[in-house]
Every structure is written in C-alpha cells, then in structure tokens.
Amino acid sequence: MCPTLSRENYFLTVINEISQHHVQKGSIEYELQALLLLVAESVRDKKGLNEATIAKINELFEQYQAVRLKVSIVPKLANLFGSDDSQGSSSEQILLHTEFVDSPDLLKRKYMEAIISLLEALERNAQLDLQTCIHCGHWFIPYQRAKVARFCSSNCRNRYHYAQRKKDKQKQQAYL
Known part of the structure; x- marks a missing residue:
C-alpha cells in the first residue's frame, strides 16, 4: 500500500472510541465499524485474514470510495542540497498524493482511515x-x-x- 494513507496505529484510537459512536444499523458507518472490529479481532486472535474478510473489505472499498489520488512532479531532494547527479538523469521525481474525500469529522471516514491504518500496519508487520x-x-x-x-x-x-x-x-x- 504505497503511499501511506493514514497515521500510524490510528486504528487503535478509533477502536477505543467506538463505544462513543452511535451508528444506525445497516448504514455504511455500521458496516465499516463491524469490519474494523472483525479485522482487529482476527489480528488479536492471531487468525489472519480469510478470503471472506478480504472480499468484504474490497466490497466496502468499492461502495465507499474515500480516497482521491493525485500525481505531481517535484525536484529530487539530492539536487536541492547541491549534490551532483553524475548519472545525468532528470532532476525531478513523481510524487503521489493521497487525500480523503470527506471531512475528518465524519464517522465513515474515521472507520475507513482506521481500516486502512490497520491494513498498513499488517503490511509493515505481519506479526502485529x-x-x-x-x-x-x-x-x-x-x-x-x-x-x-x-x-x-x-x-x-x-x-x-x-x-x-x-x-x-x-x-x-x-x-x-
């Protein structure tokens, strides 16, 4: 998952706040909340993610497309500090920006960002x-x-x- 979309271990903050959130059963927030808890409990119990969970994650990602991707070109950091590029390659590099579509106070964004944070943590450390x-x-x-x-x-x-x-x-x- 590149680039990193969320703050490190953000999922812990959201999971610990879930009892304070009141979501309507059947809503996208409810589905995201249940999915976040399902993934977290399977990691805690050291069961791993199964095919059904992965399918559910992908289904919710299709249903709620929360991330917008943008590409830009920036100068390479090495050239900014005066180092010489002897390869003669371009002094620019591509930078991929990610941003969430919704404002940060919406529950569906919090849950989506928490799920992404948990998946990124699993990607970095399989033995979380x-x-x-x-x-x-x-x-x-x-x-x-x-x-x-x-x-x-x-x-x-x-x-x-x-x-x-x-x-x-x-x-x-x-x-x-």
Whole structure:
C-alpha cells in the first residue's frame, strides 16, 4: 500500500472510541465499524485474514470510495542540497498524493482511515500483536520487550491491582 494513507496505529484510537459512536444499523458507518472490529479481532486472535474478510473489505472499498489520488512532479531532494547527479538523469521525481474525500469529522471516514491504518500496519508487520487491556478494555500494542502484556498502561495495571487488593481485603473482612 504505497503511499501511506493514514497515521500510524490510528486504528487503535478509533477502536477505543467506538463505544462513543452511535451508528444506525445497516448504514455504511455500521458496516465499516463491524469490519474494523472483525479485522482487529482476527489480528488479536492471531487468525489472519480469510478470503471472506478480504472480499468484504474490497466490497466496502468499492461502495465507499474515500480516497482521491493525485500525481505531481517535484525536484529530487539530492539536487536541492547541491549534490551532483553524475548519472545525468532528470532532476525531478513523481510524487503521489493521497487525500480523503470527506471531512475528518465524519464517522465513515474515521472507520475507513482506521481500516486502512490497520491494513498498513499488517503490511509493515505481519506479526502485529494487538491486545485488550484486562482493566479498562482498551486495545493496545505492547512494547516489544513485554513478555506478557495485560494492561495498556501502568495506571491501568496499578488501578487493577489496587481494586484486586481492595476486593481481597473485603473478602477477608466478610469471613471474620
């Protein structure tokens, strides 16, 4: 997928905001939301994408054509800094611009951009490790050295353990 269409790991932001979005069942936003969750859950469960999911992605991309492509010619960066091009080749290069058709506040654009972001992340890293925080339920990508990641942040980890200690303390008091 070249050029990159979305922000890196933007899909995490959108997935974590889904509970705040109210979409009408049967709408394109609903279909995009369901597809985003389907792809994310299959990545989290390390199942990979199957033929049906790929077909659904392509069908929704045909139904909602959100991206406009433009081509321009720009001078090469090496020539801008005064380096000599001994090959005698052209000092221009082609640059492909991508932009979304809709404004960024529309849900269908957010979901489409999130799906594209997730697909780009899969393209860069086939072993993408998505997790769900056991305390707050947010999706996250653990840092590489984490052997077992169960929490999205140290705040969630501390809050979870505080709640567990409090619950254990209440159980002990109930037995007395």
